Amino acid sequence: MSVPSPTHPQDLRAAEYALGVLEGDAWAEAQALARSDAAFADAVETWELRLAVLADFVPEIRPPERVWEAIRLRLGPTAANDNSKWWNSIDVWRGLTAASVAVGAIAIGILVSPNPDPVVKPPPVVVATAPWTAVVAAPDGGPKLAAITVDTDLKRIVVTPLALTAEQARSLELWVVPGDGSAPRSLGLVKADGATVLAAALPVEARGAALAISREPAGGSPTGAPTGPILGVGALSGT
Structure with missing residues (x-):
């Protein structure tokens, strides 16, 4: 991807904030800066637009069988046999939360893994229009x-x-x-x-x-x- 020259002294921080990798005080400081500095807010928006295109190339991921097995174990035999109480069980929601985290981790792994699955085609190079x-x-x-x-x-x-x-x-x-x-x-x-x-x-x-x-x-x-x-x-x- 061709990336234009930075337009703000803290362009790197804007990129980190847009990517969502900041935590704690660093995140709070970047959020406050985005609210008070219009140029920094523009830099964050620019990075969000650049990064958004990556989502188009993430293939759909089916959770592995072990994720569903973990959900079934959390539900237990009682919940499995009593459909009227299935959605009222807190264990159900905990199980679904665990499944969501697992799927998210798999998706992130595809983006950052140094050894991607060879059957997954790499995303095409996106070249920004020269100004x-x-x-x-x-x-x-x-x-x-x-x-x-x-x-x-x-x-x-x-x-x-x-x-x-x-x-x-x-x-x-x-x-x-x-x-x-x-x-x-x-x-x-x-x-x-x-x-x-x-x-x-x-x-x-x-x-x-x-x-x-x-x-x-x-x-x-x-x-x-x-x-x-x-x-x-x-x-x-x-x-």
């Missing part, structure tokens, strides 16, 4: 202003400033310019002093499109179209 990228640069050979990645699968746009500068009472706004020549569409405001992560899908076809950054009044363009100077433009490239 689209663009480098927004000033015109006429000017400096590179920002590096941008557009992940169409995760519906996320990451803008990393390279030479952007902030001005008082002004905002930097990111635009996508469709390849068909139609009007630019706003993707949101970006920062000059750090990376900006926009949880948004690209509203147009990526192929042939370009990204641009303009300087707008505080809060963004009041018209829905660029009103301030266009600082730079960069074509989107990808697979």
Whole structure:
């Protein structure tokens, strides 16, 4: 599986939390962080989506006969002969619980066993779609202003400033310019002093499109179209 670069300083903890391997204080700390840190919560959700695909390749497992034999022994001859009281017996529920644990252990063993059953086909390799990228640069050979990645699968746009500068009472706004020549569409405001992560899908076809950054009044363009100077433009490239 192709895994994108971490987007959070505690990406490994997010993966462990999503996988369910944390316990005790470590689990409580990760849970509290997911509630207070939106970026960490996004990282956990991203890992949950990556790991969820593995469940599709786990074959159905039939419990071995010894599991059912253990259930019958727990039930005893009285419960076996008296169907009216069978489901009211606490031993029945204990037996079913033991069976569930056994089946779960078998399923986990298939995922982590170093020597899997040779008749079980290995899961196919899942390759994530490579994100689209663009480098927004000033015109006429000017400096590179920002590096941008557009992940169409995760519906996320990451803008990393390279030479952007902030001005008082002004905002930097990111635009996508469709390849068909139609009007630019706003993707949101970006920062000059750090990376900006926009949880948004690209509203147009990526192929042939370009990204641009303009300087707008505080809060963004009041018209829905660029009103301030266009600082730079960069074509989107990808697979």
